[in-house]
Amino acid sequence: MDQIQHNFITVQGLKLHVADIGTGPNVVLFLHGFPEIWYTWRHQMIAAANAGFRAIAPDYRGHGLSDQPPEPDKASYRDLVNDILAILEALAITKVFVVAKDFGAWPAYILALLYPDRILGVVTLGVPYIPASSRPSFTKSLPEGFYISRFHEPGRAEADFGRFDATTVFRNIYILFSRSEIPIAAENQEIMDLVDPSTPLPPWFSEEDLKVYGAAYERTGFQTALQITYRSKSDDMGITELIVKVPVLVIMGRKDYFNKFPGIEDSITSGKVNEFTSDLELVYMPEGTHFAQEQAPDQFNQLMLTFLKKHI
Template identity: 60%
Template structure:
């Protein structure tokens, strides 16, 4: 049987975010699998979402591999999906052929995962970690508008930061059109899936569980890995992030790491520039298959 490639989404994404990559992987002879994490989209809500952590997402990946009878797979993660991708590779190295992440390098959940204190109070992660605040902010709009707003904010090259007395949703300019690579039909698919799941679990994982220690004392990913970053991805402006990647410090944790920067790429580079991203992914898969 062809090697499996499991795609892990970020936020405000869903399995559908990998529509271009799944077709490319399948056409290249791979078994393409894209999931909705527990609490997202088509998947069931956990009994106690307020207690969920990134470890639950690792369990989801391993459980699915087991249920499908897959011994080893390539793992591809985007945004916060990068974290369980690397965690699976670190904790269950025997199950991973290789790792590809987009938009976020190797990071481990814990107290120092993101240094919020180095950014203003209006930093979107800080705001969404505050119980009830995002719920009230999002609750002023329908689900489709919330997804639209976040997609447009995250497509920019600046970190979303609200002013005092302003909420994150207020940063959105309603006159801004959708980018050409994200259609109204695409938006409707996202909205229909989030209308089913809501945002309760999505706010817990990643945001409110980001600082929960995952219990790994010596994190190291031995599997061959590829990091794809857009040069215009706002994540590069997180404190120390660009230097962490460009200086090679990230390779202390992922020694066999190849890094590719895409000059025009934003945070959704896999949707924005699917042909170029697909070429990078398929080349990596073929090299390590």
């Protein structure tokens, strides 16, 4: 960890934090999910550097050590993609592999669709590519207390999270979202109330790890993260190509609650996801949860590095 360098790159007046390790000619760009930061990829960055790659992981605007945008309620996926391109430009990187998870998969796929000549391959955790036109509507198929529906409502999650310090919010998120059931609250219940305060952290996530995340979000709050992830649209990017034509590896955790989202399992078992990706590998981690990259890093790293080396 002490070999990871931390730099700041100014993009559109914002200082964006980028973690960086390794000096290899081939670069791996790591994109985090909600509500994570670069740190979620610490095991993968070190493994990639040890395998001869350069690994970089930004904190998105309004996340971690990066600056808040001036209008957090207007932050969008377009901002993320533009920020990523500006970071690559500042670092004089022309081509990358992209490794992403959770909502970070969408900017990864957008980059592959818009700039296929710059993307050597994409690895995503838990999120196969399905265009908006073919994507099932999760919010219409699940109860009102579905966490995405709650997080989509401006101010609802902020008020829910605001009852606790950021470290407690993260403790609850890692406990709740590492389970196999979709987080759904009752009508008179908030999402944070789904976790009993006495519940221990998952055994693979330490108190020291929790402190890193908690400190980051004590600084930034959750507004920008919620806005980008749940309230902005990932598809209004001028995308006309609906097929991802770069090699893609999707790593699915068998115990990831996302598998139970309406239509996801059917899209995979029927082979429908293959219609939208010209070169797709899909593998399962039998015990993997939503945080499989932290839960079982050695297993995840082996899958990731095998793919990366195959497509150099």
